[in-house]
Amino acid sequence: MRRLISGLITLAAVSAVPVQAADHTVEMLNTGDEGTMVFSPGYLEVAPGDTVTFKPTDPAHNSQSVLVPDGGSEWKGEISKEVTVTLDEPGVYVYKCQPHVALAMVGVIQVGEPGNLDAAKNKAEEIAASFAANKDRLDGYLSQVE
Ligand SMILES: [Cu+2]
Secondary structure, three states: OHHHHHHHHHHHHHHHOOOOOOEEEEEEEEEEOOEEEEEEOOEEEEOOOEEEEEEOOOOOOOOEEEEOOOOOOOOEOOOOOOEEEEEOOOEEEEEEOHHHHHHOOEEEEEEOOOOOHHHHHHHHHHHHOOOOOOOOHHHHHHOOOO
16 A cells, blocks of 8 residues: 555656656758748747747758747847747747748747637738749648647
């Protein structure tokens, strides 16, 4: 009986440990699996509290937010520099590479429940109107949000 109780105490202690936040990596590329001038992966789903690091695998790119949920943190990475963002607020985040936004160098991160998906789709329509190439890329990413 004593062993059973001590086992239950151990189990309770393990369940009380908070889930570790994960760090995800998005590469900034001239050419990737999803085309040219591209974030890889362009669509990413993470948990609230996770971090995402944008890596300048190829130079001359940056990552900066275009749309974040209410209360979500915005970010603006420097050109050719790594930037790490912590995504605490659930929702859909849309970001771009400033030098290549006309080539649809954009990305989508879903953090938990996508409460602001309609707002994200409206913003996407606005941004996509200026794309000179890869016109369907942003819609393709947003279609993966569920
Ligand atoms: Cu770029």
